[in-house]
Amino acid sequence: MMKAAILLFPGINRERDMVLAVRQSFGHEPAIVWHKETALPAGTDLVIIPGGFSFGDYLRCGAMAAQSPIMQAVKAHAARGGYVLGVCNGFQILTEAGLLPGALLRNAGLRFLSMDTMLRVERADTVFTNHWQKGAQFRAPMAHGDGNYTADTATLDRLEGENLVAFRYADGNRNGSARDIAGIFAPNLRVLGLMPHPENLVDPLMGGTDGKPLFDALASV
C-alpha cells in the first residue's frame, strides 16, 4: 500500500476533502505536511497537493507555493520517480514548480466556475487511471477561477504526441483550456495534475462515486 502525504500550504482549503478520499480508498490516514517542512515523511510514495487558494492566489496561482521549502523535497521525490498528484491549485502549483508543463490562466469567461463536468479518460495504462477504461467518461465537480490550461503549440503537440494528456473535458470546454485539456501527466506518468475534483465524488451520499477509481487505483499500487 502506498504511503501518502498531503501538502498543506497556507490558503489550501480542500485538504480535508482529500483526506476523506484517501482514507476511504487506502484504509489509513495520510500524513499532513506543512509547507515549511524541508523533508517528506520517511517512506512517502505519493505526494498529494490539494486545491484551494495557496497564499491567496494574490500572485499567479501557485507561484508562491512553488517557492515554499517543501517543494524542494517534492522535486527530489519526483526526480526519484515518486508519485505526485496535484488537483486544482495543486495542478497550478505543479506547473509553477516546473514539474508539469504549461500554465493555468483565468477562465475564458473571467468568472469562477463551480459545477459538475464530464471528463474523458485519455489513457488507462497509468497508476492513476488504470481503474478506468480508456475513453471512459466520469463526472467531477470543478471549482476554479483559473483553470484555462495553456502552453505553446510545440508543448501541446508534444503532450499529444507523447500521449501525456490524462483527461479532457467531454461535455463542453467552459474554461477555455487548450485542446479541452483537463489534466496532464509528466513523461514518466508518475506526476498527474488536473483541475476538477475527483475527491469530491467518492461517496454516493454526495452525489456519486465517479471520482473514486482514481483513489482506488492509487490504493492498489
Place this chain on the structure above:
Amino acid sequence: MSPNNPALANDTEALAKSFGLNAEEYGKVLEIMGRIPSLTELGIFSVMWSEHCSYKSSRIWLKELPTKAPWVIHGPGENAGVIDIGEGMAAIFKMESHNHPSFIEPYQGAATGVGGILRDVFTMGARPIANLNALRFGDPSLPVTKRVVDGVVRGIGGYGNCVGVPTVGGEVNFHSAYNGNPLVNAMTVGIARHDKIFLSAAAGIGNPVVYVGSKTGRDGIHGATMASTEFDAASEDKRPTVQVGDPFTEKLLIEACLELMQTDAIVAIQDMGAAGLTSSSVEMAGKGGVGIELNLDHVPQRETGMSAYEMMLSESQERMLLVLKPERSEMARAIIEKWDLDYAVIGHITDTGRIVVKHKGVVEADIALDPLAEAAPLYRRPFVETPKPAPLGKVEHTTPLLEALEKLIACPDLCSRRWIFDQYDSTVGGQTVKRPAQADAAIVRLEGTKRALAITVDCTPRYCVADAEAGGAQAVVETWRNITATGAKPLAITDNMNFGNPEKPEIMGQFVSAIKGMAAACIALDFPVVSGNVSLYNETEGRPILPTPAIGAVGVLEDAAQAVGYGLNPGLALVVIGETRGELGRSLYLREILGREEGAPPTVDLIAERRNGDFVRAQILSGTVAACHDVADGGLLVAVTEMALAGDAGVTLTQENGAEYWFGEDQARYVLAVQDAAALLAAAAAAGIPATQIGSSVNGNKLTLPNAVAISLPQLRDAHERFFPAWFA
C-alpha cells in the same frame, strides 16, 4: 493626565452631531463623563450608541421574540446562536446584513459581509461548514442594478470560495424599492463540540489582551455610523468607509483560531466587527464585569501616523481580540505566528470597570463601562401599523395557463439562479449532500457522522409590504417548510431585520408588526430565534425598501441518507398536502401576468402549517417519499414544473382547474412524489390532513395539463434558464 482636548470643546457638540449623536444623546455623554469628551471618547460613544451597535430603536421589540427551547445552548447576546444538534455537537449560526456598503462598493461590501459573519461564528469555536445569502436588488432594467448584482455575486464568491466554506444556498428577489438600497444578508453555519464553545466575557485581572490578525488601517472608520443613516446622492463619497476584505488572511485566521482553541489558552475571544477595536474591547470587558486598559502603541498598524481615534474606530477586517491565560500566551504566540498572522499584546484586564485607552503616553480615553452600556439610548419610537389591505376582488384571467407558466418561470424572481450559484464553490469540504436547486434546503453532513444539517433562508417582502404581520409569520413558516420538505427537523432561526427609517412611524409600524407575526410563528412551531441582526435606515432619498425580515433556519437529520430533494423520477404519483383555496393576493402571477401588486397576502394558518409539516416529515422519514417540494412563490404549477425540471421527468396533471388553483400562493402546502398514492392519501385522511393527487411523473419530456394541452420540458427549461445568462451575456 486628562484626556480632554480643549481645542475641541467649542466644536464638540457639532462634532457629536456629525458622528450621529443627537443633542439628547450628547447630553447623556456629558453627564456620564462629567466633562467634555475627547475626540476618541466621543468616537467610542457614537459608535457604541449607533443604531447598528446599540439596537436603540429595535431592542424593546426584539424582546418579544421567543428565544428558548431545550435545544438552545446560547440564544441572542453572544456573537452567534448555539443549538444542540445531537452527539455532543452544536450548530452555531447567524445572519448579518452588509447592505449599505454593498451599494457603495458592491464587491467589497458583499465580500466583507461574508467575512464578518464567518468571524462571528468561528470566534465561538465553530468550524464554518456552510454559507448562505439572502439578496434583494432593484429593478433589473436599470444599469446600476446589473452593476450591483455583478459585484455582489463576485464578492460573495471571491471571499467564500477562497476561505473554503461552501456556499450552499440563498435567495434573490428584485423590486424597484431596492433600486438605491440593495440588501446583502449573509449567513454562516458552523459546528463545534458542546465543551468547546468560546464566549466573549473577559475575566482574570491582569490577563493579557491580545490582538490577532491583519494590521489596522484607516479603512472603515465610522462604518457603523454610516450603516445607521439614510442614503442620499452624496453616498458614493462614503466609499472610503467601506472596508476591504482579504479572504486569504481570514482563512489563516480560521485555522489559527481553531488550532488555538484546541488548547486551554483562551479565556475570551471576540472578532473585531462593526466599530472594530471599540466594540470588541467594550463588549468583552462589559460582559465580564471587569475593566480593560489598551495601549495602542502596540496595535499592529498598516499605515503610519494613525491617531487613537482612528485606531479605535477602524473597521479593518480579519482581526480578533483575545483574552489569554498569561502562562499560555507564548504557546499561543507560536500558534498564531505559525500562520503568519500578527500577534500583539495590546493591553490587560483591570478591576476598574473602565476602558482606558493610552497612546504615545497620553490617556486618549477613560470611560466607565457600565454607564456606556446601561445609559445607551433605548427608544420606544412612535409607530403606526400598516392598515390591513383590502382583499383582492374578482380577477379576470386572459392568459392561457401554460403561457402564464412559461412567463412566470422566466421572470427575474422565479427564474433559475444557476448563473449565480455556478460562481460559488458549493462542494468544498466534501460534505454537501444537497447542493443549490436540488432540495428545498441545503443539506450538509457533519463530517465523521451520519447526521446532517438542513439550512435555508427565506422571506417574501411583497407579502410584508402589504401586511407585515402576515409577512413576518410567512417568512418563518417558509423556512420551517423548506427544512421539513427535506425530511429534517427544524430547530431554530436567525433573523435579519431589514427596514427603512425607524423614525418614521409607518416604518416602525412595519417593524413592530413583523416581530408580532414572527413571534407567533416561532411559538407555534417551537422554532426559537437564537441570533440576529437589525439593519434600519434602508432608504434612499426618503424612499424605503420593502420591509424584509429575512429568516435563516437550521434543522437536523439524524441520517443524511434520509434527505429528499425535489427532482422527479418517472412513474410517481404527485400528491398535494394542504388545502388549495386559490389565494392570488400579492402573488407573482398577479404581478407578472396581470401587472397588479394588490390584495392581501396568503393566509398563514399556523396550526395547519404545524400539522401538515409534521405529517410530511413523518412520511419522508418513513422512506416512502421519493421527492418533496414546498409550494411557495408562483404556486402549485410552478412547484411541479421545478420538480420536473430538476429531475428531467415529464409530468401529466389530472386536476382540471383554473389559474387560482395553479398559481395561488396558499401556504402550508407540499407536493410529494410517491409510489403508492393510495397509502399516502389514506394516511393523510386518517390524520385529518387535506391531500389530493394532482397527477403523475412520466417518461418523456412534456408537462401535460388535463385538457391534453402540453408544453415541452426543453421549452420550459429554456425559459427558466434564460434570464441571468442573457442579462450578463
